[in-house]
Amino acid sequence: MSILETKNLTRLFGTFTAVDGLDITIERGEIFALLGPNGAGKSTVIKMLTTLLPPTSGDAFINGFSIKTQTNEIRKIIGYVPQMISADGSLTGYENLSLFAKLYDIPRNQRKERIKEAINFMGLADSAYKLVKEYSGGMIRRLEIAQSTLHRPPILFLDEPTTGLDPIGRNTVWEHISALQKQYSTTIVMTTHLMEEADGICNRVALMARGKLSAIGTPEGLKASIGKEGATLEDVFIHYTADNLGESGSNFRNVSIERKTTGRLG
Template structure:
């Protein structure tokens, strides 16, 4: 049997903002069905890479495909395959949970005859059925994130992309979000690409991770392989992170910090 295309294939990707190089000759492959963690400090280029994969930004150089479809030439086809939960909140607090998910069903062109059933199924999968008709503004931080997962999942994507999905959540809410992600992945075989600053999450849940710094991949492998590569000098992905980034951490620009704090504040 001929193997199918990679879930995500990035070759020689480069993207700049003025004189700032955000992504620099990036190569990356995500296999179908795996949970892949893209790690790195703020300003490493993770979110820019994700925005190119999701067709929100064009690749200035190089190529990006999603299940064999070019993100430049087949934008709409790619978007039908992808569910995306951005770092900034996408739920509307004035709408009920059900209305939020139904809106995304329409945006993602779910057939009219299937919208009610698919909306209910996505809400149920995230454990929000009892709260579905309450305004989203009354939800806890963990519930908001699960609502956003329901929004992303209502179109039954083959690839779920999560940009800092648990930022600002307490440990119990973080575990709850990941439990739902794992349940859906087990049931559907969906591929998950996630960025996170929580190294314990990446170590526990990701099949493979890549450490990105200054627009390039510095290390890639399973969490165990990367920890072992330190030859006994480290015991966790936190140690791997420090080994490859050292003390020269870019905490991101003012916009990055402001956006992260705003998200954390709204979820808290």
């Protein structure tokens, strides 16, 4: 069953079209990534889905709520980790979480328990009472994920969650994102530049180029779709996002549909 559906989602800045008629559906419990070159429109999509930016036209529905007309309902059921650091370095991890527990209106008698669970779940028990400015980049990201999931949202948006992290930091963030999906069935929607990340943890990915969807499917399905032996997701990225979109976006490929059809046809 789908948790998120965009319908002709479009955003203009002046006369420039940053997101152009996006139609995607995300299933409950999926880890889904938006991929694409710089300026493809990924962050603009995330900003619209998290109600920070209104669409120029079209709409999107999360749990059936419209991002245009039901922003308050949407804000209660989503978590969002932006690209920019959102934790306060001059506070401890615990204090940051405490602040978010209040912001999310978690009942006072449940706050301590909820914060403790989040700290343990994100592997931050040893550093909960240290100032965040002493944290590594990976620890800060895990704290931010803990902050934005304290209210147990069914869907979490992450904009470039591992940019700037070293390989160890990246790995622990990936592990914790996967654990969130497994333990709480949280749907994860993220943007990333790292093909390795998308390939390793995503159930499906969408490739965007110049504001348009150019392909969508499982990493395996997309690799199989480009007709190159031993193709990597990097090859897929180049294939679908290199300067090959026709005016009508005619290269758009829905690989999952295509592959299902192929399966039926034997």
